[in-house]
Amino acid sequence: MNSLNLKNLYKSRKNQKWLNGLKWLCCFGLVSTPLFYSLKINAQLVPDTTLGTENSIVIPQGVRDFIEEGARYGSNLFHSFAEFNVKEGQSVYFNNPNGVDNIFTRVTGDNPSNILGSLGVDGTANLFLLNPNGIVFGANAQLDVRGSFIGSTADSIKFADGSEFNATNPQNQPLLTINVPIGLQFGSNPESIINQSTALSPPNLPTFPPILPISTNVGLAVQPGQTLALIGGDLLLNGGNLTANTGQILLGSVASPGLVRFSPTPDGLTLNYDNIPKFGNIELSNGAIINTTGLGGGKVEIRGENVSLNGGRIYALTLGNIDGKGIDINAQTFRAEGGTQISTLTLGNGAGGAVNIRATDSVELKGIGVDRYKEFVARYTASGLITPFDPQILLITGTAGAGVAGDITIDTGQLLIDNGSALGTPTLGAGNGGAIILGARDLDIASSAVNSGTIAGSTGTGGSITIEAERLRVRDGAGLVSITRTEAASGNINIKASESVEVLRTPDGNPIPTFIGTTAVGINGRAGDINIDTKRLIISEGGGISLSSGSVVGDQPLNTTAGLGGNLTLRATESVTVEGSSGVLANGSRTASFISADAYSASPGGSMQIFTPVLTLRNGGLISTASLGRGDAGSITINGDRVEVIGNGSQDQFNSQIQISVGIASGVINPNAIANGGSLNLNVGQLILRNGGTLNLQALGTGQAGNINVVADAIALDNQSSIDGRTASGAGGNINLQAQNILLRRGSQISTDAGNTTGGNITINTNTLVAVPKENSDITANAQQGSGGRISITASGIFGTQFRDRLTPFNDITATSELGLEFNGTVQIDIRAVDPNQGLVELPSTFTDSSNQIVAGCPADKGNSFTVTGRGGIPDNPEQYLRGRAVWTDRRNLSASYPENSPTPYTPHPTPHTQLIEAQDWIVDENGTVTLTAAPSGEKLLSSGMRVNSCQSNENS
Incomplete structure (x- = not known):
């Protein structure tokens, strides 16, 4: 084994003692180089004895070794090794007897497998290599298989009848089976698979x-239409390549x-990870x-917890009539950077495959630098052309043929597209073109581009962008853009953001x-629409x-036949804010923060x-x-409670405004616009314009300026x-204002003035029109070289x-004209008569119920009398008018709504009172003080000698 492979043996904890012992022997000179080399050779292929009489046999033939025998059951052939390695320059082939579809190879020893040379099958069978201790593919490793290849660090292969082909416990195996395999059984802490192969393409693979x-360095490759699967612990492709033209590559950590269940399909294998609770890297x-x-872009499937591409590339291009299968990445976090590129572009008649990235936590897509990004944007803006494999492009589907492009779908918690x-x-x-669908809790696009649309020379329609x-x-x-440079339409941009x-x-x-933005530059094309639904929209700096539709060079429309604007x-349920201006652009200019729809062509511009x-x-x-051309400008419609336009800040060259203009757009002027x-x-509820804020119609050409309706x-x-x-030269715009109250202060204006044509019309309908005196706030429909316009004001006050000439x-x-009085x-001005009764409230005739306010113990109509002497007196009758100095203050709320000329009914709300007890008698103390009593105390004489009768006397008293 070379030093690289020794470095990778550290991955298996089971090898640590072996490595430590080897280091000790080397240090004491007990292992010579020839002996060490001999150990390496002898350790390449070592069959074990777990299959009994059906053990594998290795037949050396120079640099080409054959593996024969093994245990055959039906279409399955089983091999078992204590050590399985292929040294550099060596070729190892499995014999493929007739009728064998699957060759299963397990490694039961304690060491990883190092595949440094060529590993193949002398036939069409699928090859499974199972080593729980790890698998390393060196830089010159090759696969020579006509079927599929599955490399795994699982413990065992499970079959449909419940049996297993186990590499960690090979002695306790049931009888091998003729059943089809159903999955890979993993134990704790599965070991890694490393691929460093950059082997050149063999002659029997297609060229492009x-x-x-x-690259012609295909690395590990299978034949077109076959499956190449690596399923283990952590998977590291450190400069190593994997190739399966029009087939599929499956990576699982x-x-x-x-x-991990799998089942055969017409396209190869399908993997199911439903029983895996935790994934690796x-x-x-x-x-x-x-x-x-290939002729049809094959399938790429990647499943892990943390998936990262640092300069890695994934291509599933469609070159023929077969539809592409696409790329699926499923992870907890996904990160791509350092020149990474992912593509399912179609150059043929077959549809391009989709790219689906799903990460429960986050996705980060980082380019190769902001400066490179600026150069890329400048090239694309100037030429309208794009090189599909520009290193700046990280993720591209698209179509360069007749086939439909695949979609891009990213679904995650946090999505960051950054750094160019x-x-x-x-x-x-x-x-x-395909659609772009981005879903995330937080989605951040910084110094980067998300773009769909059509390129010059194409005829297909652009795809939509949905967020x-x-x-x-x-x-x-950054730019989020859909553009058409042809007769076809670009896609729509649809954004739903629940917060902002x-x-x-x-x-x-x-x-x-x-x-x-959306743009139509091509002839007769149509720019897509933009639909935004959120709580808050903030546009700043x-x-x-x-x-937009069309484009300009200098001060002239570049394409006068360009299509319709979008x-x-x-819809923002809370607020929309547009504020501030940009830094200095590459051309030396600056731009205000904006929401705009510009037409640079003969076609009408979009509305909002x-x-x-x-x-x-x-x-x-x-x-x-x-x-800026012949196409009419679009309309602006705003519905809301409050619109506030506040003019420029002290360091800003732009005025805040809501504007419709003809002959001027984005700083470009065309006085010949028609x-x-x-x-x-x-x-709206309130319209507030402050510090130079404006609602503005502007026409520099010969067309009509438009209308303002508030x-x-x-x-x-x-x-x-x-x-x-x-x-300036076209017909003046018209202003129609309808409001309860209109206030003008400190040099503010309502104006439809014109230059060489008739002034526009102003119609105002209001309750009160107020201009604070001596502040020079005017309402004008004047003209310089034409007739003055018409002003009509209807108000209560x-x-x-006032009107002046x-x-x-x-x-x-x-409403004057510089041409003279006859052109004024x-x-x-119509001042409405005020109805003095309007808003008055008719009061009830009865305010209180007086029947229970006093006690009527001594009926007045029975000839009796009640006399009170001394201090005080009898209060006023509550049913008669009040006398004295009472002052009435009107505290009614006349803004309340009451039925006209209808008296308000009075509903009494009695206040509970203590029961009044009628006086039956009185007594006079020695000081002459009279005290009323509830019970009679007999006949009394006053000092005058007059007899006093009780209130209980009969009617004839």
């Missing part, structure tokens, strides 16, 4: 065009006792390759902003959401609908639709803010502003 990243490093490319990584399902041919998460973050120059969506930070030097539907209780734009935040603007529709409870403009429908430093309402527009 140089354009494909398929088991870390606990249990049964699988690592592909140093350029290790797993390859099932790229995922894509592009359409480069006639086939349709389901609690929190989605797209940041630091954040699009953050465009760093200095980035070629494009951080954004989520130059991030954005973009829907539409945006945004936003539903949220609170929408806030500040420090340069922008929501806009625009047209498109019309869309409508800006707001249905229905609100209250509209407030403060400190140079505006609702603005101005145009207008305070602080010219602008003044005060608050003005004007019209101003119509």
Whole structure:
């Protein structure tokens, strides 16, 4: 054994004593080099005696050894060895008698198997190699089998009748069986399998065009359509390759006792891990390759607890008419970095296979660096072309032929796509692109790209992107993009994030902003829609959401026949915030944080609908639709409780605004644009514009600027803010405002001014229109070289502003023209009459029930009398009007809703009282004080001598 293999023997704890003893002998010079070499040779293939008279026999033939005999039962042939190794340069073949389909080989000794040369079967049987102590495949190891190969460090192979072919307890075996194997039984702490093989392809394996990243160093390989399976403890592919063209490669790492079941299928074997409670580690490093490319991309299945690819690559490309089987990775954590690439691209008529990654805890996909990523994005943005096997691309399905591309599905707890990584399902041919489906609790895309769509020259449609998460973050120059550069449509982007969506930070030097977007660049293509459903949407520091059609060079549309722009539907149950601006981009410019839909072609741009209780734009935040060519700009519809647009910060060059424009888009100006603007529709509780915040219609070409329609409870403009429908040469925009109250402060404006055309119209319907005096807040529909527009205001009250025939430093309402009075527009102000009874509440005629407030013990209608003398007196009758200096204060809440002209019924709520007892008599003490008593005390005489009668006297008294 060479030093490499000695290093790997440490893996088995059972070998430690043997190794320690060997080291001791070497130290004392008791083992010479020739003797050590002899030990290595003799230890290569050592059959044991557990099969009795059916023991295996090794027949040496120089460098080619044959293994014969063994125990045959039906189509199964069993071999048992104490040591099983293949030295470098040696070939070991199992004899394959007629009728034998499966050859089972176990190693019952205490050492791992080192396969350094060629291991094969002289026939078509499947070969199983079972060594619980570990298996190591060296750099020059080869497989020469026409069937499938299964290498495992399980304890035993189980069969359908319950029998086992056991490598750890070979002496207590039942009779061997003719039954088919059903699985691999693992014990505690299964040992590792290591593959370092980079052996060259044998002559009987297919070769591939140089354009494909398929190495001729196939490593361990089986024939096309067959299965290559490694199932053990930890699996390490340290620069080693595995190949099964149009077949399947199955990797499984088991870390606990249990049964891995398998069953034959037309495609090979299917593995079932339901009885495995704990899994181990699988690592592909140093350029290790797993390859099932062929006429139909084969299947790759990886199952472990921690699966990592550090520069490893997995290819399952479809080159012919057979549909690809795809790649399935199932783990607790999955990590890919260092130039890793995973692909199921189809270049033929067969469908490409899907890539499915499921990790219960986390998935990390890391590229080869942000600088390389910026170069990749710049190339792709400039040319529209993509090289499918660019080292920047980590995960790609896609189609370059007529076959449909496979989908990419990632399902995990935390998903991080970082450091210049790229995922894509592009359409480069006639086939349709695949979908990208990402599901995670937390999904973070940083300085990386997730891209679906069509490439120039292709004819297939692009795939969709679907994201389901609690929190989605797209940041630091990342892009989540669906694009079409052909006549076909790109896919939609659908995002559901129960907590939040954040699009953050465009760093200095980035070629494009951080954004989520769909684009149609090709002729007659259609950009996909974007649908976002979340609690909170935050767009800041130059991030954005973009829907566009066409492109520009300089100040001119590049493709005037490009297709339709997509539409945006945004639902945020709590809030939407758009704020701030980017760093300095690679071209020296900066960009505001944005939600935009731009048309650079003859086709209409997309529209957007936003539903949220609170929408806030500040420090340069922008929501806009625009047209730079002949296609009309889309509309913007916003529904919510509160919309607040707060202007620029002290260090910011952008004003916050909601805008529809013609002839200007994303900083590019085209004064020859002939498109019309869309409508800006707001249905909100409060609309607040502060510190220069604006609602803006802008037309630099000959088209109509569009309309602003606002229905609100209250509209407030403060400190140079505006609702603005101005145009340079096209028809002025129209502004329609309907609100309970409208407030203008500190130089704010409502304007539809025009340059060389007629001013737009302003219609205001409100209860109160208030402009704080002497603050120069104006309502204007003026024109420079055209007729003034029309202003119509209907209100219950207008305070602080008035119609004037010219602008003044005060608050003005004007519709003038610089061409003269005859070109002035019209101003119509209608002050509604106020109904003084509106809102009054009719009071009840009876406020209290007085019947139980006093005692009527002495009826007044019986001729009796009651006289009180002394201090005090008789209180007022509660059923008569009050006299005196009582002052009434109106404390009614007139905002309450009451039926008109209907008296409010009074419902008494009696307060419990102590029962009043009628006085029956009184007594006079020696000081003359009179005290009423409840019981009569007999006849008394007053000092006057008058007789006093009791209240109990009869009616004739």
